[in-house]
Amino acid sequence: MKKRQLIIIAVALAIIVLARLASNFIGTPPERPAPTPVEKVNTVFVDTVALAEIPISIRSTGRVEAIDRVVLYSEVQGMMLPDGGRFRAGNRFKRGDVLFRIRSNDQRAAVVSARSSFLQTLSTVMADIRLDHPDEYPNWDAFLTSADAEDGIPSLPENISQGLERFLTGRGVLSSYYTVRNAEAQLSKYTVRAPFNGVLTEASAVPGTVLRQNTEVGVFLKPGQYEIETAVDRSTIDLLSVGREVEVTESMSGDSWAGTVKRINSAVDPSTQLCSFFTHVQADDLEDGTYVDVSVQAEQVKEAYVVSRSTLIDEKALYTVVDSLLHIRPIQVIHIEGGNAIVKGLKNGDVILEQVPPDAFEGMQVAIYTKEEDQ
Incomplete structure (x- = not known):
């Protein structure tokens, strides 16, 4: 029994020793170096700048309004x-x-009453005028004879002397006369007349x-004479001038008319941040309230270039590519039309982005796309 136990113990010790030796022989595997991260380089589409003199056509919409x-x-x-x-x-x-007319019975009676009061006041001083101002009496006598409370009172005689004027003022004649005129002016408001030929x-x-x-x-x-207010951005308004020809088009019918820039308002509307100009159109077949398209050829811009509006950075700059790196170039936006913008501030030969990567930044490394990449 003891011999068997000794054998078991000896075998166990042998296994432990062999395991230890195997562990030392195999050892800890060497650490593998971490893989070097590969830097991602975006491939971009670019355009080479060639400055030119670019004509600007301003297109917008506006509502037709009659001038009169x-x-x-x-x-x-x-x-x-x-x-x-x-x-x-x-x-x-x-x-x-x-x-149109408004019923004026009460006001008409007030006018007749005021005339009667004036004629009564004047009649009471006619004898004094005859004695103190005999040279002027005939004119006043003719005036009083032609005046009537129902039919109306003519204008006062002309060339009233200073002495007679003071006398008439003191007796209340002149104040009574102007009371009549005030009542007649009020009566005229009950009848509204056309100020011009119109509809x-x-x-x-x-x-x-x-x-x-x-x-x-x-x-x-008054039909025939119209004005169209058109809103444009602040940079564009400086390219317009009074007298420029304008093409006005009604989109539904396709009819067009010729107009001219009549006024320019360079003040900026706080709510829209836009300026406006006004086009004068003379046309018998144009209607007040119609919305129309307005097109005007503005001044040409020298040393300018057309870029996609999507490439602009806050409409103040854009990206150029120099030595495979992105750089921000300040520019001036002259005019925006649809998805394009006419800008200044670039140089001939500048390489600009046609499309901006979503994660673009100053100093970003890029690769310029070439046709060979598709082959």
Whole structure:
């Protein structure tokens, strides 16, 4: 029994010794060096700059507005009188024609009363005028004879002497006269007449309506003479000048008209950051309120180049490639049209990106694409 135990112990010790020897023989495997990371180089499409004199065509849209356009208001309160259907949109009127009337019975009575009061005041001083100002009496006598409370009062006699003027002022004659004129001016507001030959385009009140003071009644305009306001960016407005020819086109019908730049407003609209210019168009077949396309040839830009708008950096710079590295080049954007931009600040031979990598940065290493890469 003891002999068997000794054999087992001897075998176990032998196994341990052999395992130890094998471990020392094999040893720890040497550490492998980490693989060197391969730097990724973006392949980019480029364009070589060739500066040129580039004509700029400004295209935009605008709304046609009549130059002579009047919004009609009721300056007084009262009922709008029947007119046989004349005050309707589309009806034409000549200058001086009645557009609409407001019932004026009360004001007309006030005018007659004011005239009567004036004539009474003047009649009481006629004897004094005859005695103290005999040379001027015939004119005033003729004036009083021609005046009538119902039909109207003519203008005062001319060349009133200083003495007579003071006398009439002291007796209240002149103040009474101007009270009449004020009442007549107020009465005239009850009849609204056409200020020029034109057409009624809007009628927002109908006869029989009681109008309040300052109520909008309609819109009256003169067709044939129109103006179109067009918004453009600040850099483009400097390329325009008054008198330049403009092509105006109605997109639905395809009709076109010739116009000219009438005014330029270089002030920047705070809400849109745009400036505007105004085109004058003379056309009988153009309608107020129509939206049209406007095209005008502006001044040509020297030493400029056309680039894709997507390559701009905040519309102030773009990337150039020098020795396979990206560099930011400041530029000046002259005009933007669609997806392209006309810029200045580049040099002939500059290599610029046609497409900007999404992770582009100053100093980034790139490889320029060549046709051989496709072969």
